[in-house]
Each structure stands twice: as structure tokens, then as C-alpha cells.
Amino acid sequence: MEIIEQIQEYVVRAKLGEHPQMEFQLGERLLAGSMRKNVWINPNDLCHVDVIVFADDNSVLSLESKANATLGMWEKSMVHLLSSHAASAGPHPRPCIKESHRGVVSEVSGDQVEITYETPAGPLRQIYRKEQFDGGILPNEGDDVEAKVTINVLDREPNVFEEEFESDIPSFEGRGIKGQARI
Amino acid sequence: MTFPASRAEASKDKLESEPSIKVDIHLFHCGQGDTVILNLLGKKWVLIDCNLPKGQIRNEFFQHVSSLGINRLDLVCLTHPHDDHYTGMEEVLRYFNAEGRSIGMYCVGAVEPRLIHTWMKRRNCPKSSALAYERLNKYVDELLKSKPPRIKLFSADANSRPVIVADDSGEVQLHPIAPSPSESRTVLQETFLLGRAKDKLNKLSIVLALLIRSKKGGFSGLLAADTDAVGFRSAMERLKEIEPTRPKPTFDFVKVAHHGSWDSHDGSGVCEHRRPEVKCVAAISAGRMGVLPDREVLKDFINNNWTVLVTTKRLAQGTKYALEFFGQNPNDYTYFQASNLKIAWSEDRQLEWSPEEAQISLPEIENYQTVRT
DSSP states (O other), X not given: OXXXXXXXXXXHHTTOOXXXXXXXXXXXXXXXXXSSEEEEEETTEEEEEEEEESOXXXXXXXXXXXXXXXXXXXXXXXXXXXXXXXXXHOSSOOOEEEEEEEEEXXXXXXXXXXXXXXXXXEEXXXXXXXXXXXXXXXXXXXXXXXXXXXXXXXXXXXXXXXXTOOOOOOOOTTOBOOSOEEO | OHXXXXXHHHHHHHHHHSOOOEEEEEEOXXXXXXXXXXXXXXXXXXXXXXXXXXXXXXXXXXXXXXXTTXXXXXXXXXXXXXXXXXXXXXXXXXXXXXXXXEEEEEEEESSOHHHHHHHHHHTTOOHHHHHHHHHHHHHHHHHHHSSSOSSEEEEEOTTSOOEEEEETTEEEEEEEEESOHHHHHHHIIIIIISOOOSOOGGGGOOEEEEEEEETTEEEEEEEOTTOOHHHHHHHHHHHHHHOTTOSSOOBSEEEOGGGGOHHHHTTTOGGGGBXXXXXXXXXXXXXXXXXXXXXXXXXXXXXXXXXXXXXXXXXXXXXXXXXXXXXXXXXGOTTEEEOOEEEEEETTTEEEEEOGGGBOOTGGGGGSOOOOO
């Protein structure tokens, strides 16, 4: 079963609806989430489903609180994932970088959004498209934003095709000019 | 009293009537990589490497080419198969094979591109880089197979004969002096046959000596690509064989190896190869990831009385952030100043360069980082 199909199945089981607002895969853990619930699933143990309910009533938690709770769960899972990897791999955890950059929506033009991040080295502008935003909902000019960058080194999955790959670029051998080259 | 003036006039007229050998070297600011254009004897154009990602940089390059009035590239050289040296090269070849423009010769290293491409894919190089390399070589093959061939192939290593440009004014030699065939064989065996994962392609860099000898003096330039210290020393030994009358090669101009990385610089002794009696220029292009050139390399050149020019000058101290990897255009980074460098030599005027603001001073090197420990 494809991962996306697995997620959809799990989401249905968790009664989140067919279109979760977030989908992540962290190692062997899958996350599907909506504004009300997060569902953590271990594909190797289908009985092991964690459902985190933010609130019974949507009005109880603010959007910001839900976002913070989601990010909290994300970070907690990352810590768990990294520590489990560290435990299985010995004393050296795998390389990982986490960065956080504050910025502001400097311009919204049609379907494009320019965000300017302030870094100690100076402003850094990035352009995003509408389809990159959840639900296609664009922020407003002047909104504060934060980019979280996480870089993990992944296990390289064995890929038989790549290992057996032979280039079909024709040979250049013997096709070069002989003797003195003049231009 | 008018006699000396008249004699001066006559002498000036004589000089103006005699053709003068001249060479222009353009380092196009292309972000992080090499794009070097040579104009030899005022009429032959050579492109050595290019890093022209789609978008602003590539558009600016074609505008630059147009402003220089280039309709034919007499020689295109890919020094080694790293994507900061061949990105956009297919598009350059296509541009010069259209609308009356043309290309003369295409120069590559002696290792077969299909071996390199196989290694790229097996080693999990970025897909876009491997695809661009594949497309470039297939297009070169297409040009070679067309009837009549629309391009000539020149496989170069240190044993190759020089590319010569000559006319009534004199002769210019563009002489491959590295990699040595033995070094290429070692890389071939370790990398491609044994399948070692470590990238040693810099060792395959074609290093070119630009040599002019004339009655009024001469010019020696070095285009060091991304060669390492071993490759550099090997290149100097080869140059001694080519010019046995000069026991130690010296240069008016050096395009510094590997974007001024410390690893390539350390142990190369490049700073000692300065021509002592004249002002000499070392030009450095920015390296991948923006951390090059290395501060200690800049310092070494300046302390050895080289005039150091950089295509991309750091205006402030910067710390590396992963987010920077998302950008491709140095103009987006307001703490960089990008310049197209021009270094011009002629018998009459000797060495000139522009723009002045591309020259880097000792205090400015504090904006750069170093890996020297």
C-alpha cells in the first residue's frame, strides 16, 4: 500500500475526514492532523494509534494555541525519533540541524508572496507561491512569520536501478581532433 | 626645440601602426561558480566553464555576451564535471548554434563523460546536476554527429598540444598543463572502477596556461580551475618542461584555484609564482555555498603583493545558515557586491583591470571565513 493510501486509511479510521490539513512522515511514524486532532500511527503496528485531541469544542482553543500544540507534538516526536535513532546507532546521533528564522511578509502580489527573513548577515528574501500555503490561504503584508528549517541525514535506501545504472551517453573516445589545435 | 617632440610623434605613429598583441579576460559574476570569457588577439572568443542557473544570472550572461559582440565562441572548455562549472552550458551551446552564431571547438578532459555520468547516478548526485550533465553531453554528441560536424572535440590533459591563436600581431598559446595522465588514471581507477564515493573530480581539472611571448615582453596567465595543491604543483612541473628557459614559472595573472579554498591553496605555493617586476592580479570567483574564498587565502595573496580581485565581495561578516541554500542569486544577498571583472593585457599598456571596487583590501578580508586551523 502506498504511504499516501495508508495515511488516508488512518485518517478515516481516526475520523478526521478525507482531507487532513497536515501529513508528515517521521521515520516509521506517520502523522495526520486536523485543527482538532493529531493522529500518530506506527505502520508496523497498526494497533498503535495515538490520537491527540486539542479540544472537544473548537471554540475553546485559539488558532495559535492549536498551532503551538501541533508544533509541540512535532518537536516532541522529533526528539523521540532522534533519541531512538541515537540509542540504536550507538553514542553518535545522526547529523541534524534545526534553525529558526523570523521574518515578515514584505509583499503580496497576486499569487506570489515575498517574505523577508532577518538574519544576522542581513535580510534574505524568499518568494512563495499560493499553492505552497495550506488551503491556498495567503498571509497579509506585514504579517510576522517564522520559518523552521530542519535538516536530517536520512538512511540511503538501496535502489537497485541506480546501483546498476549505466549511462547511455555515447563514447567520445577517438572523436577528438588529432594534431595541432588552432582556433 | 621641436625635434624631440617630432621624434616622439613619429615613434607614437610607428607604435600605432604596428599591431599589438592583446588579451582580455572577463570573469562574469555568476553567483557561486566559474564563468570565464577570454578574448584573444581582439578577435577569438573562448568560454571556460559556466555556472548559469536559469533566471536572472543566465539572462544577464546573454546580455553580457551580446554587449561584447560575441557571435562565435571559438573554444568552449569544460574544465571538470562539477555543476558550478557546467550549469547552463548546454543552453550556451544551443544559443551559439542558432541565428548565424557558431562554435568552433569543445574541450573536455580525457575521462569519458559516460563514466562520469554513471558515477554521478550511482553516487546519488543531485538529480538536476546529473540530468544537466547528461543533456549537455548528448547535445555535444549531436553536434559532433551532424554533417558537417558543428563542433570539434578536443580532449585535453597535460600532454596535449596547446591551442594556438595567431595572426600578424603574434601568437597566443592556451596550453593545458594539468591534469597529468597518471593523476587522471588514479582518479579513474579509484572513483570510477572501484566505485569510491568520495568526490575527487577536482583532480581532473584542466589547468590552462595562457602564454604570450613577444619582442616587447610577454604575458603569462594561469587559469587554475578547481585543481588541488597536488595538481597545481604538477602543472608547474609541466610548465617548466614546456618553457625550459624559465626555471620557475611566474604569472602576471592567476585565476585562483577552487574559488580560493584553503585546501587547494595550502601547499600549492601559488603565491610564489608572481612575476616580480610587474603588478600582478589574482582573480577569485565565489565558491559554492558562499563560504569561499577563504580568508587565509586572500590574506596570503595580499601579503605576497598580489592585487586581489573578487567577483563577489562580502560587505559584512556573515554566518552560514541553511536557509541561504534556498537562494541562487548573489544579488539577493544584500551583504554581497557582485562585479564582472575585466583584466586586460596588451604589449603597449601592460596589465589593467576593472572595476576598482572589486579589489579587496586587507581589512576587508575580515568579512570572510576560514577553515584553516
